[in-house]
Amino acid sequence: MANEKKFRVLIDMDGVLCDWEPTFLKTYKEKWPGRPFIPLEERKEFLVRNDYKNQLGIINPNEVYEKEGWFLNLPPVKGAVEAFEYLNSRDDIEVVICSAPITNYNFCVTEKYQWVEKYLGKKAVSQLMLTKDKTIVRGDLLIDDKPLIKGLDSPSWFHALFTAAHNTWFCDYSSNQRRMDSWDIKWLDEFIADLKTRSKN
Numbered sequence: 118m119a120n121e122k123k124f125r126v127l128i129d130m131d132g133v134l135c136d137w138e139p140t141f142l143k144t145y146k147e148k149w150p151g152r153p154f155i156p157l158e159e160r161k162e163f164l165v166r167n168d169y170k171n172q173l174g175i176i177n178p179n180e181v182y183e184k185e186g187w188f189l190n191l192p193p194v195k196g197a198v199e200a201f202e203y204l205n206s207r208d209d210i211e212v213v214i215c216s217a218p219i220t221n222y223n224f225c226v227t228e229k230y231q232w233v234e235k236y237l238g239k240k241a242v243s244q245l246m247l248t249k250d251k252t253i254v255r256g257d258l259l260i261d262d263k264p265l266i267k268g269l270d271s272p273s274w275f276h277a278l279f280t281a282a283h284n285t286w287f288c289d290y291s292s293n294q295r296r297m298d299s300w301d302i303k304w305l306d307e308f309i310a311d312l313k314t315r316s317k318n
């Protein structure tokens with residue numbers, strides 16, 4: 118293992134480590150009781166604000182996630198913390214947390230660092246990389262809930278599409294993409310083993 122190149126896993130935050138969609142809906146209903154909302158099963162677009170504008174003509178759902186404390190108070194996705202710790206403990210793997218901040222970054226950027234420290238520990242803070250463009254980050258595997266990830270480069274990573282409310286309908290997978298339904302360590306082990314074998318052939 119000493120000189121062997123490590124397998125790099127990039128892990129997204131919103132919708133993968135942090136439970137974005139259900140928390141958005143819960144907070145939205147608390148903020149605007151009685152206002153029309155989009156049930157999780159009817160989410161379609163990656164950006165919640167696009168769905169609310171197109172389906173309901175509502176233009177300010179962003180007020181929910183631009184508020185101080187929103188990003189820090191997102192609960193972890195089930196099994197995410199354990200899976201992060203497991204991957205991080207493996208000698209053959211290096212983990213990078215790779216997350217896109219919102220454009221109105223005031224609270225988001227600081228709180229993403231705080232979230233990582235709170236749930237994954239102080240050491241993990243140095244593993245966090247914030248970027249709007251994940252294609253320029255090199256890695257072997259990206260675990261991310263966004264179906265179509267575009268940017269300046271052609272990605273070096275294979276994309277595991279992590280299931281979230283907004284992407285359940287998506288099935289038009291590219292050749293470097295497959296679905297990952299949840300944080301199942303046995304599944305992940307087999308998947309990574311398979312990707313490693315493929316890269317050798």
Ligand SMILES: Cc1cn([C@H]2C[C@H](O)[C@@H](COP(=O)(O)O)O2)c(=O)[nH]c1=O
Nearest residue numbers: 129130131163164165166216217218219
């Ligand atoms: C689902 C969703 C996300 N956002 C924001 C939240 C994050 O800052 C980014 C997505 O980052 P990721 O690294 O790709 O997870 O976008 C949003 O503004 N609206 C949404 O509906």
Ligand SMILES: [Mg+2]
Nearest residue numbers: 129131132262
């Ligand atoms: Mg995401």
